Amino acid sequence: MKALQGVEGRTEWLDITSPSCDVGEIRIKVAAAGLNRADLLQRAGLYPPPPGASAALGLECSGVITEVGAGSDWQVGDRVCALLAGGGMAEEVVVDARHALPVPEGVSLHEAAAIPEVYATAWLNLFQLAGLKPGERVLLHAGASGVGSAAIQLCKAFGSPCWVSVGSADQLAYCEGLGAQGGVLRGEEGPQALRDFAPFDVILDPVGGKYAALNLQLLGLDGRWVNIGLMGGRKAELDMALLLSKRVQFIGSTLRSRDDQFKADLMSDLGQQVWPLFSEGRLSPQLLKALPIKDAEAAFAELATNQVNGKLVLVIDPELS
Template sequence: MHYGGSVKALQGVEGRVEWAQQPAPACDVGQIRIRVAAAGLNRADLLQCAGLYPPPPGASDVLGLECAGVVSEVGAGSGWKVGDRVCALLAGGGMAEEVVIDARHALPVPEGVSLLEAAALPEVYATAWLNLFQLAGLKPGEKVLLHAGASGVGSAAIQLCKAFGSPCWVSVGSAERLAYCEVLGAQGGVLRGADNLQALRDFAPFDVILDPVGGSYAALNLELLALDGRWVNIGLMGGRKAELDLGLLLAKRIHLIGSTLRSRDEQFKADLLRDLQQQVWPLFAEGRLKPQLQRSFPIGDAQTAFAELASNRVNGKLVLTIDPTLV
């Protein structure tokens, strides 16, 4: 398919998803066109579908922040060739038959990883690497607390902590999910709920907390952090407002970092993915990191997949199969 034609793509329409024709985008200098095999599903897709998280200015309004597939067209200076197997980090557009991206935002599919599995890697590993290692400056031996530890980002973060020598603990929603996290490498953790969360004091103090929950966990995070601790907030599942003891923030010299990846500029993402390829991608070939793909759905069952993710019972990642002939 080339510019002037059309492709099918998934859009959120009034809380539901719709697989419909869209104009095929042009492939320009420094870009590549990917024939999409599969696309990873993320909580941001749920929010966008519900009308709560619009794409950044200039980004596609098609759902999908990550995908994997085969390069089908290359713009001048892209560095890729037709036929290359890639996975990609996107601001939107991954849940489509084709997507055109900045060539610097694609990564080679790691050795030993299928295209289906690769579709579940870019968003969560980029998020975990950015927030734990680049922004929080996590060092070997430092203790980490991961809220929502069984999520896609949590699953990636546990494995990265283990690979780079930082013990981690988690908060999760069930005993089964805690066991899942411990198999991945977590030292232990607690089940979600106000009383249970207090048990995190037994493992504290933590040097770094990665938190997608926000408001309802804020005061506890402050209490659990060590001197010079770093608290990275990446989501608001528990609300956007909290009351904090700023005296504690000052006394402990806490670094409170608010972080989003989707709205970062093209160069920032290119630099992040280059670092990821150098520091993290070799660990897949070595077997020290593994994709955590719980289940894949055909694109025709996208609504079911979205409901499954919204249930908060998913360990790791869900993926939509878009071209079964490639996977």
């Protein structure tokens, strides 16, 4: 089979060995795969897959089941989307059956490829780790991103007002259209204007070092600060007295390297708590553009601009939609 791999800072559609489908696993004929910042990092050689994971790019995909290993209740022909540690940008993928969920009613396979990674990330960090409760105030940095767009919708659905920091007026309007209360534009002074909306109970931050001191100032008493990325650097100087006096919880979080049982429990929770909201129309995949796999380099370049509202996906099999 063919799969997309990162080779010396570029992508190549290469032949690789098709994996076997063992007990508790399913084989998916891939329709489309979502593109995430982790893929940019892996292509650049900065984020290798966890031990045992496919070296191919892609942390989420959608498609049709073609083989079912013993011990699974899935059926051949089921339409699914799946959370992966790697390998989604390929003609087929074998995954732990517990890491897949049915494509929500009314959602296309292309749209479904934009769901698993970002909704799992937003749900894990806001609701499971930060313990977000209805009425609590949330700040989402990079609010127009895939994770940000999922997080805005989840905050709205579960009754927590949220604000965002974004890169342009267009992105701010996009976030407000999804349900954000407001926000600010990035820039030398822009993030400081977030003080007008503070204090926040929870901050979800993929930026890291650049915003660290500001996050601490913006949080209220017993605030929770969840860091999920380092787009703004890995080091920062913090006023630890402020951390103590506010009783702030600082939570570092990654999803890709979590073990199979953790991901199975997370996907089960998503299936029960979040998936019904797609069918009800309260959540929607934020698919900006579906590009053919031959245009992978263009898709990666577009994501790298940080001007993407929502998600980009790569179409692997155009006959599946």
